[in-house]
Amino acid sequence: MQLPLWPEAASAVAVDIDHLYIYLSLVSVVMSILIFGVIFIFAVKYRRRSESEIPQPIHGSLRLEIAWSIIPFLVMLTFFWWGAKIYFLNAVPPPNSLDVYVVGKQWMWKLQYPGGQREINELHAPIGRPVKLTLASEDVIHSFFIPALRIKHDVVPGHYDTMWFTADKPGRYHLFCAEYCGTEHSGMVGWVTIMEPKDYENWLAGGGNSGTMAEQGERLFEQLGCSGCHLLDRQGRGPTLRGLYGSRVQLTSGQSIQADDAYIRESILNPNAKLTAGYKPNVMPSFQGQISEEGILQLVVYIKSLATGNAPGAPQATNQGAAPHPAAVRTVSAQ
Amino acid sequence: MSTAIQEPEIKETPNYLNAEYGWKSWLFTTDHKRIAVLYLISISVMFALGGVFAMLIRLELLTPQGDLVNSDTYNKFFTMHGVTMIFFFLIPSIPATFGNFLVPMMIGAKDLAFPRINLLSWYIYIVGALFALAAIVMGGVDTGWTFYTPFSTTYSNTFVITAAVGVFIAGFSSILTGLNFIVTVHKMRAPGMTWGRLPLFVWANYATALIQVLGTPVVAITLALVGLERAFHIGIFDPAIGGDPILFQHMFWFYSHPAVYIMILPGMGVISELVTCFSRKGIFGYSFIAGSSLGIAIIGFLVWGHHMFVTGMSMYAGLYFSFLTMIVAVPSAIKVFNWTATMFRGSISYETPMLYAFGFIGLFTIGGLTGLFLGTLGMDVHLTDTYFVVAHFHYVMVGGMVVAYLGAMHFWWPKITGRMYPEGWGKFSALLVFAGFNLTFFPQFILGYLGQPRRYHAYAPEFQVLNVMSTAGASVLGLGFVIPLVYFLWSLRFGKAAGNNPWGAKGLEWTTQSPPTTFNFDETPIVTEEAYEYAKHEEAHVG
Numbered sequence: 001m002q003l004p005l006w007p008e009a010a011s012a013v014a015v016d017i018d019h020l021y022i023y024l025s026l027v028s029v030v031m032s033i034l035i036f037g038v039i040f041i042f043a044v045k046y047r048r049r050s051e052s053e054i055p056q057p058i059h060g061s062l063r064l065e066i067a068w069s070i071i072p073f074l075v076m077l078t079f080f081w082w083g084a085k086i087y088f089l090n091a092v093p094p095p096n097s098l099d100v101y102v103v104g105k106q107w108m109w110k111l112q113y114p115g116g117q118r119e120i121n122e123l124h125a126p127i128g129r130p131v132k133l134t135l136a137s138e139d140v141i142h143s144f145f146i147p148a149l150r151i152k153h154d155v156v157p158g159h160y161d162t163m164w165f166t167a168d169k170p171g172r173y174h175l176f177c178a179e180y181c182g183t184e185h186s187g188m189v190g191w192v193t194i195m196e197p198k199d200y201e202n203w204l205a206g207g208g209n210s211g212t213m214a215e216q217g218e219r220l221f222e223q224l225g226c227s228g229c230h231l232l233d234r235q236g237r238g239p240t241l242r243g244l245y246g247s248r249v250q251l252t253s254g255q256s257i258q259a260d261d262a263y264i265r266e267s268i269l270n271p272n273a274k275l276t277a278g279y280k281p282n283v284m285p286s287f288q289g290q291i292s293e294e295g296i297l298q299l300v301v302y303i304k305s306l307a308t309g310n311a312p313g314a315p316q317a318t319n320q321g322a323a324p325h326p327a328a329v330r331t332v333s334a335q
Numbered sequence: 336m337s338t339a340i341q342e343p344e345i346k347e348t349p350n351y352l353n354a355e356y357g358w359k360s361w362l363f364t365t366d367h368k369r370i371a372v373l374y375l376i377s378i379s380v381m382f383a384l385g386g387v388f389a390m391l392i393r394l395e396l397l398t399p400q401g402d403l404v405n406s407d408t409y410n411k412f413f414t415m416h417g418v419t420m421i422f423f424f425l426i427p428s429i430p431a432t433f434g435n436f437l438v439p440m441m442i443g444a445k446d447l448a449f450p451r452i453n454l455l456s457w458y459i460y461i462v463g464a465l466f467a468l469a470a471i472v473m474g475g476v477d478t479g480w481t482f483y484t485p486f487s488t489t490y491s492n493t494f495v496i497t498a499a500v501g502v503f504i505a506g507f508s509s510i511l512t513g514l515n516f517i518v519t520v521h522k523m524r525a526p527g528m529t530w531g532r533l534p535l536f537v538w539a540n541y542a543t544a545l546i547q548v549l550g551t552p553v554v555a556i557t558l559a560l561v562g563l564e565r566a567f568h569i570g571i572f573d574p575a576i577g578g579d580p581i582l583f584q585h586m587f588w589f590y591s592h593p594a595v596y597i598m599i600l601p602g603m604g605v606i607s608e609l610v611t612c613f614s615r616k617g618i619f620g621y622s623f624i625a626g627s628s629l630g631i632a633i634i635g636f637l638v639w640g641h642h643m644f645v646t647g648m649s650m651y652a653g654l655y656f657s658f659l660t661m662i663v664a665v666p667s668a669i670k671v672f673n674w675t676a677t678m679f680r681g682s683i684s685y686e687t688p689m690l691y692a693f694g695f696i697g698l699f700t701i702g703g704l705t706g707l708f709l710g711t712l713g714m715d716v717h718l719t720d721t722y723f724v725v726a727h728f729h730y731v732m733v734g735g736m737v738v739a740y741l742g743a744m745h746f747w748w749p750k751i752t753g754r755m756y757p758e759g760w761g762k763f764s765a766l767l768v769f770a771g772f773n774l775t776f777f778p779q780f781i782l783g784y785l786g787q788p789r790r791y792h793a794y795a796p797e798f799q800v801l802n803v804m805s806t807a808g809a810s811v812l813g814l815g816f817v818i819p820l821v822y823f824l825w826s827l828r829f830g831k832a833a834g835n836n837p838w839g840a841k842g843l844e845w846t847t848q849s850p851p852t853t854f855n856f857d858e859t860p861i862v863t864e865e866a867y868e869y870a871k872h873e874e875a876h877v878g
Contacts, residue, residue, distance in 0.1 A: 021708070021784065024711065032697075053615075054869060068669065069665055086712070087650065140483075158575075158578075176786065181486065
């Protein structure tokens with residue numbers, strides 16, 4: 001019979017969160033013991049000894065009220081500060097992260113790696129390298145939850161969300177959907193396999209042979225007829241996409257916007273929403289309903305590959321520096 | 336306090352229960368006390384129904400494979416448990432029963448300000464409850480009580496609109512009760528019953544009423560929009576038709592977080608009454624307890640985003656909501672400390688209501704502290720949507736509100752019915768509730784930190800032992816709820832006469848006969864002393 005009382009921890013962040021949890025628990029235990037202890041002592045010491053006794057009234061004490069408002073609040077501020085620090089340090093993925101693209105749909109997780117490898121309900125990752133997950137949902141809200149890493153993020157339809165981790169302990173860990181998503185919600189589970197970097201490279205090499213994500217995106221780009229208007233080396237009916245990713249785009253509304261994953265997705269599904277300055281509305285049709293979230297992610301990866309001038313198919317992330325990133329740094333431009 | 340005191344015998348005296356007979360005299364009554372009894376019966380039925388769903392959930396979770404019922408049925412069980420318990424038991428619970436019965440009596444009034452609106456609110460509640468029951472009978476709902484979009488608007492194949500209409504309608508009942516209380520407390524206080532002399536139970540219900548009136552319309556709008564999108568495909572929340580699912584969460588929690596305080600504030604009001612009475616001593620820090628109720632009601636509107644830390648909300652919004660969550664905990668802490676201080680140098684006796692008050696303080700403290708875990712940003716990322724959340728809010732909702740409700744039942748039962756419940760059985764079942772509750776829900780904190788997600792029909796096998804403990808506890812807890820039901824019914828016939836004031840309590844309601852007459856007081860009482868003046872025991876009584 002198993003009776004686990006503490007979850008496995010497979011990353012430094014998980015250990016940080018354990019420390020915070022221990023701190024919160026200790027403070028709670030101390031506060032509870034204080035309150036319960038005092039109540040217990042009062043209840044025994046001042047128990048009614050005769051039916052006729054009438055205690056003297058004590059109406060209150062401003063000093064006590066201030067003390068028991070301020071002191072607990074200061075303690076709570078330590079909770080707030082520590083929790084906010086962990087949250088901020090882990091909010092933005094480091095720039096050298098390995099990319100993994102995740103699509104949640106009722107009731108499975110579909111994952112794809114830049115090299116084109118696909119998995120269902122399985123995530124493989126090496127130790128020592130930050131791994132960034134880009135999360136998309138095909139239908140309802142899901143939530144990608146890896147207890148051993150103490151991380152979770154909702155997967156919201158219509159949004160791209162990201163989460164990241166740097167694992168440090170090889171093993172096989174639970175993957176759960178944490179946001180109720182319908183009939184087989186509790187079946188939307190899988191495994192996260194954390195591996196030594198060499199094993200990971202071997203595992204990647206054994207993946208599929210249908211091309212990298214960027215190549216698959218390029219094929220979609222041709223199939224859907226995107227290339228007819230978005231010429232790569234000069235202006236067509238639509239703006240050229242070379243160098244687009246990560247640049248600032250001037251919009252007809254007068255605003256400008258960073259061309260990121262979410263912008264590209266929105267422009268595919270709802271081209272009129274953020275029209276590039278100098279282009280007319282209603283020229284490009286909406287691709288809503290004609291392309292899956294996985295297809296959109298492949299297109300995004302393809303367009304991203306055009307930013308750096310990399311030929312599609314060049315390994316994107318697997319050959320970059322392996323230093324784990326100590327703190328989050330927001331990178332806004334293409335590498 | 337100056338009211339003529341009646342003799343303790345109850346048999347022959349005319350009172351609100353024997354003033355008229357027949358079903359019409361109940362269904363067309365405008366007496367706040369009879370309406371309170373109607374509510375008491377109705378919400379007890381809904382509590383029993385929600386309890387049956389809870390037991391079915393716990394039975395299913397005895398084994399990890401999900402082998403008792405299929406997934407769809409399980410999903411309906413937890414949805415209907417949540418919908419019936421939250422919207423049809425917890426939200427009306429204390430205000431609609433004890434608030435209805437006691438607020439006019441505590442302030443020396445004959446009735447609420449709008450007796451017919453009061454009756455209307457009960458009928459509206461019944462219509463709402465019938466919709467909810469219809470949704471259950473037709474085949475159930477599987478969205479969870481939170482009705483998250485786009486699942487509820489596009490993907491669920493169950494009776495979402497029927498259930499949402501039920502909740503929508505019941506909301507108006509809540510608004511009308513709140514409105515009635517606000518006007519009553521402002522306009523109907525007896526001479527001398529200043530704001531500074533109001534019993535703390537009245538303050539708590541007043542603060543609750545403010546939230547009901549200001550918050551409930553928002554959930555009504557939100558559910559109406561869910562219905563519009565589901566029925567007519569108007570794109571509001573579903574991104575496939577141009578909406579945003581996060582918008583729903585903002586609107587839903589804007590009400591549903593304050594609704595947590597609708598559920599707990601009246602319970603806190605009960606505890607203030609119980610602690611003073613059974614310590615036979617005035618409350619410590621009256622104005623801080625009263626003020627903290629208002630503080631909770633106001634700040635409670637500003638913290639809803641702490642339900643959404645992992646939705647991709649801005650980090651800076653996260654900071655704001657986390658910080659305010661810490662602030663909203665302060666008034667709750669103030670109450671706990673003041674109750675404790677009230678016992679200092681008191682004369683404490685341990686009748687059943689006081690046992691429930693002790694239980695409340697203990698369980699609510701744990702519920703509140705674990706709420707701070709969830710309000711702490713980095714911690715919430717791991718804990719949210721796990722069993723830790725389930726344990727936390729059951730500590731507040733059951734350990735807090737239901738325990739306070741049971742305390743109130745035992746405390747005011749003699750006033751409502753004129754009969755005493757059997758004290759020995761009362762104490763026994765109070766201990767059962769306390770033990771069963773902790774055995775049910777404490778293991779769920781551990782399960783949550785281990786990572787078991789909420790709303791799972793089947794779960795990882797290593798979580799089984801803790802789940803079995805939880806189910807065992809639920810059986811004890813269920814028994815702890817059934818025993819009082821039996822002895823309360825028994826006492827209606829066989830309980831010994833209570834007399835006007837069996838606890839030696841202060842408060843105008845105890846100066847009336849038990850059960851009270853239809854108009855509560857023979858003449859309007861004139862209040863000449865502060866609340867809870869236990870030291871001025873006898874002399875000031877008959878004026």
